[in-house]
Amino acid sequence: MIHAISLGIFLSLFWLLLSGYFKALLLILGLISVGIAVVVALRMEVIDHEGHPVHLTLRGTWFWPWLTWEIIKANLDVAKVILDPKLPIQRLVFRVKAGQSDELGHVVYANAITLTPGTVSIDVNDGEITVHALTRGAAEGLANGEMDRRATALVDGPGALPKDRAGDRTGGTG
Amino acid sequence: MDTLFDVLSWICIVLGSVTCLIGAIGLLRLPDVFARMHGAGMIDTMGMGMILLGLMFQAGPTLVTVKLIFIVVFIVFTSPTATHALARAALQGGVEPQVDGELEDSSSAGPGGDGAP
Amino acid sequence: MFAAATAALLVVTGLAMIRALAGPTVFDRILAVNTVGTLTVMLIAVYGFLSGRPEFLDIALVYALINFIATLAVTKYTKYSSLGAPGDHDGRSEP
Structure with missing residues (x-):
């Protein structure tokens, strides 16, 4: 679970830095896409210490x-x-x-x-x-x-x- | 200060271009697939790194630099994977690596780690 | 000076394309095309600076992704003649 949370934080940062927009609507859309990506990764069971070696x-x-x-x-x-x-x-x-x-x-x-x-x-x-x-x-x-x-x-x-x-x-x- | 960054940036870009050129010459001159991977590796590591580092000096501390860093990190992680996949495919596809000698195991490489195939 | 870098990258791309056209085995060609992909990423980035539009970097990032996936896909295709599931082969049994 800790890896999923860290993946979410990492993806949000990635999204923010790539877009560079800070409007409310776009931020919400970005959060939704990050959530979908994390859920898909959880369903594929690719988040573990090998798939996301944050340590x-x-x-x-x-x-x-x-x-x-x-x-x-x-x-x-x-x-x-x-x-x-x-x-x-x-x-x-x-x-x-x-x-x-x-x-x-x-x-x-x-x-x-x-x-x-x-x-x-x-x-x-x-x-x-x-x-x-x-x-x-x-x-x-x-x-x-x-x-x-x-x-x-x-x-x-x-x-x-x-x-x-x-x-x-x-x-x-x- | 601006001129300093300009000079640094141009040094990096010229170095990167020269590295890419040497790598491409290696790609043409070296005799077999496995040897040519070393020439391609030069382009993928130092050529790419130096040119994008030069562009970072041009961009200054902005989001552009962050994107350049993303590109560098991404290529650094993916290029060895692609090269390794290609080498394995070539090995299993019947391309024998040509060898010019043996590495005599005089160093402390590890117990029983010798014996080239 | 960005123009000079662009020209140098174009020359290097041309040299790599010679290897892609001349390469005796298919793996030489894949290697050369992979190199051309990396060079294209750099070319897009440098051209973005040359034309004063750094937005091109997004395209460069996406191109780097596509280049990696494409190389793996073509490699796997030449290895197994299919893009099927990895469980079908143990990776050792057939050339």
Whole structure:
């Protein structure tokens, strides 16, 4: 239920910022449409801690700036490779362990991998992510596990250690 | 103050345009589908981010900036999902990723996490 | 200067269209068309500023939504040759 309320608040804010009108009639119409959207989402049963992961917003304050910096660095690397006349690519396919405890964590980690150019996650299977890398440097940068640790800290809380448990704890927040 | 934001905005837009151009060259030069995804990823992340950031500097603190932020957040969330879906479809559609070597598992990647297919 | 950015984006769109036309596999074409969609979102935004009508951003936002859904739909169609329910396949059994 808490997720439905937060979804309603979020949608109302979204509606207000997109429209920019503050007349009574339009506000009421907006509230009605928000209500319909929330009811439809409740009937579809897509509101849970996976469908609407509102608890990650606060912890994300440390994750997103770091990920942005990683994306900029990776972009420069890939740009150098593409502009090199010899095209010094070295394509690699390998697997990395995803140390997150639930599937939401795997999604976050795989999306972070894909978001940095130079590495693309091409398959997710039982806590293992198959990665296609453009260069050896990009592959080794991913294999040292820094991004895994950060994603685990984002999803499971800062105290969670990536090595100790493997999927025995299902994250249930609501 | 206005000139400062103008300069910042143009730096961002020029950087974004150059990134998009390099990404498109990569899209043309790189040899197979999986490699080309990295070029497309450049356009989707830094090219898009830089150009829209430049437009944010132009718009100032208005609702226009909020809409630009919505667009950036939306593309950042959806573009890796689309790329991943495409990669999985290509993998199951019979396109084998060409490989130029093996990653020797010298680092602490994790116990038993080696063994590329 | 917005005109310069618009021109650059048009050139990039043209390059991506070359890949969409030339791509050997269907996945190359989907990738290129997805990229063209992202570029179109940027193009709409920049053109809104060029013509002094930032209302274009609403269209850009909607285009981003449509682009994502369209890519997923086409990908799924090439994968299963249908847009049916996901329960019909386990995702592994057939190419």
